[in-house]
Amino acid sequence: MIDGFLSALSYMVGEPITFLLIVFGMIWGIVFGCVPGLSGVVGVALLVPFTFAFGPTEGLLLLGSVYVGATFGGSISAILFNTPGSPEAACTSLDGYPMAKRGEAGKALGIALSASAIGGLFGTVVLMLMAPPLAEIALSFGPSEYFALAVLGITAIAAIGSKSILKALMAGMIGLLIATVGMDPLTSAGRFTFGSDMLLSGISFIPVIIGMFALTEVLTRFSESVSDGQKISNVSTKLPSIREMLEMKGTLLRSSVLGTAIGILPGVGATTAAFMSYSEAVRWSKDPSKFGKGAPEGIAAPEAANNGAVGGSMVPLLALGIPGSATTAVMIGGLSIHGIVPGPMLMVQNKELVFSLFIGMLISNLLMIFFGLKASRYFAKVLDAPYALIGPSIIVLCMAGIYALRSNIMDIVVMMAFGAIGLLMRKLDYPIAPLIIGLVLGPIAEVSLRRAMLLNDFDIVSIFTRPIAGTLLFLSLLSLVYGFYGQYQRYSEKKALHAGLIDPTE
Amino acid sequence: MMLRYYQGTPMVKYLSDIALSLSLLLGSVYLWFVADAIPTFARYQNVDSDFWPKALLIIIGVLAMGLLYQSIAAAKLRHKERSVAEIAEPSDKSPNSWKKLLLVVFLVFAYFWGLRLLGFLIATVIFLSFAVHLANYSNRLIKILFPFVFTGIITVIFAKLLSLPLPRGAGIFYDISLFFY
Numbered sequence: 001m002i003d004g005f006l007s008a009l010s011y012m013v014g015e016p017i018t019f020l021l022i023v024f025g026m027i028w029g030i031v032f033g034c035v036p037g038l039s040g041v042v043g044v045a046l047l048v049p050f051t052f053a054f055g056p057t058e059g060l061l062l063l064g065s066v067y068v069g070a071t072f073g074g075s076i077s078a079i080l081f082n083t084p085g086s087p088e089a090a091c092t093s094l095d096g097y098p099m100a101k102r103g104e105a106g107k108a109l110g111i112a113l114s115a116s117a118i119g120g121l122f123g124t125v126v127l128m129l130m131a132p133p134l135a136e137i138a139l140s141f142g143p144s145e146y147f148a149l150a151v152l153g154i155t156a157i158a159a160i161g162s163k164s165i166l167k168a169l170m171a172g173m174i175g176l177l178i179a180t181v182g183m184d185p186l187t188s189a190g191r192f193t194f195g196s197d198m199l200l201s202g203i204s205f206i207p208v209i210i211g212m213f214a215l216t217e218v219l220t221r222f223s224e225s226v227s228d229g230q231k232i233s234n235v236s237t238k239l240p241s242i243r244e245m246l247e248m249k250g251t252l253l254r255s256s257v258l259g260t261a262i263g264i265l266p267g268v269g270a271t272t273a274a275f276m277s278y279s280e281a282v283r284w285s286k287d288p289s290k291f292g293k294g295a296p297e298g299i300a301a302p303e304a305a306n307n308g309a310v311g312g313s314m315v316p317l318l319a320l321g322i323p324g325s326a327t328t329a330v331m332i333g334g335l336s337i338h339g340i341v342p343g344p345m346l347m348v349q350n351k352e353l354v355f356s357l358f359i360g361m362l363i364s365n366l367l368m369i370f371f372g373l374k375a376s377r378y379f380a381k382v383l384d385a386p387y388a389l390i391g392p393s394i395i396v397l398c399m400a401g402i403y404a405l406r407s408n409i410m411d412i413v414v415m416m417a418f419g420a421i422g423l424l425m426r427k428l429d430y431p432i433a434p435l436i437i438g439l440v441l442g443p444i445a446e447v448s449l450r451r452a453m454l455l456n457d458f459d460i461v462s463i464f465t466r467p468i469a470g471t472l473l474f475l476s477l478l479s480l481v482y483g484f485y486g487q488y489q490r491y492s493e494k495k496a497l498h499a500g501l502i503d504p505t506e
Numbered sequence: 507m508m509l510r511y512y513q514g515t516p517m518v519k520y521l522s523d524i525a526l527s528l529s530l531l532l533g534s535v536y537l538w539f540v541a542d543a544i545p546t547f548a549r550y551q552n553v554d555s556d557f558w559p560k561a562l563l564i565i566i567g568v569l570a571m572g573l574l575y576q577s578i579a580a581a582k583l584r585h586k587e588r589s590v591a592e593i594a595e596p597s598d599k600s601p602n603s604w605k606k607l608l609l610v611v612f613l614v615f616a617y618f619w620g621l622r623l624l625g626f627l628i629a630t631v632i633f634l635s636f637a638v639h640l641a642n643y644s645n646r647l648i649k650i651l652f653p654f655v656f657t658g659i660i661t662v663i664f665a666k667l668l669s670l671p672l673p674r675g676a677g678i679f680y681d682i683s684l685f686f687y
Contacts, residue, residue: 388641
């Protein structure tokens, strides 16, 4: 491990551009996290084509720092404008904005910053400690285990944090089906090509992600008029004192652990981590009534958790090749440009790249403190930039970025088509993330299942009887049961609410 | 009878849900036949090229039926609510501006064709000028300068700094683009 670190560090010192890219990625990430309607995943997706101009290490460092920056950036607009810049910061506004409104905006930003840094560093350390041994274990995984992991990825993202589990599952299945377009990886037979030679190589992943995240976002914003909350400006970040930090030590530790653990689960990301940590903070609090009114723990819990989840979600990506969140699914696109397949072999074949990412994430989390302290007020000014300029600029970046990849105008057509599909899905409340995860996991799931069946004389039951694969499939089933139960509970509450439309006493 | 509150989801949303579920169901049936026509290989017998797509299409079909049932039930409930609720409070969702959206979609298509014909520089300046105008941006100076400045910056970053290709257009526009990148 130390060898890997030293080798990566010497590479980074020898290539100072890596540090410049980390700084740029942080700024880009904070801006995208800060502006509502842009979010970290859009920031990462838009930069994927740019990584083509650099080596794989530089590209991954750039995308990793954007991910870290965006997760913190969302809290700035959540606290100052009551408008979470990204979904993972939605919880932060619950206590951040009330605290800012009572004149303690600087303190609220300081708590968010310290908690983000603690959570982020914790998640990165866990990533560094867990990814290499997990990858070693994963080297012994067979096709059955990989199939089970892919199933867990799809069911977990569909079951946890979705409004409608049926719609989320449907999105995941459509993603898996889109992944079958093109040549069959085992027999090379053309599937769903409808006579088009262009479709034989399959549907290119990067135009799909840019279309579904970036273009859809712009189209959605143009079709809705979003009203802003009351703005709080002219503020400087004030870090909490040691005593204040010690008062929150339980919340910080619990949320960092919870966030990182949730991030590690395939398919479940920072947003779920933030919400679960917030509810845990309320549950463990001696005075739960203070939450929602500007409680420091109400800011620290989601921020430590969502930043912890960043490192956590990288664990399955690097060790198993399974994305831990929508953003890491998009990052696979960045790696695929350079022909790199994430998974256990990455640790063996590209040790330098993996350890560079570890170092890069540590630097990003430290840089976050600097930017948060010195530049929060300037990042908040980004919110003054009118969407009338930002929206069209993103469309230009989408078009130019996609064209730059392969100089293929048809990739732009694919992006536009998926932009439209994404818009339709948004309007009808179908989540996009399961579709992307399905698209990424499709080839892994299919090839693994078919290989497993070939190895076991077409006996599908044998997959369930293998200890690891069986456990993972059982967890998938459990996540589905949990998801359906949650939906049933919400349905019952809604029904009771509707029954209240008519007052029985009248 | 006292009415407490009523938050309405537009009926068109439920009808769209029904239409999409139905399309997914019919689509899965159609694609099943497409998958059935995929060439098969004796070596792979039960796990041939059509095995995985067909398995997915069965799940999609079942899920579509579930969604169809759910959407119809929700639409019925909505219809029932409507008959008892007299006062409708506005929904907390932002109002849709479909006309604006259609214009943006048209503009994006026009930009795509512009890129092929006119090249990145000219097409982007024209696209941004129209888009900024469409979005009702008020500052006239920025409205005029922004398309040129932003296009210039992106061209320098892509073509000069990162050596990434940009569309050059066709005919005379190709020659004009060659002059810049």
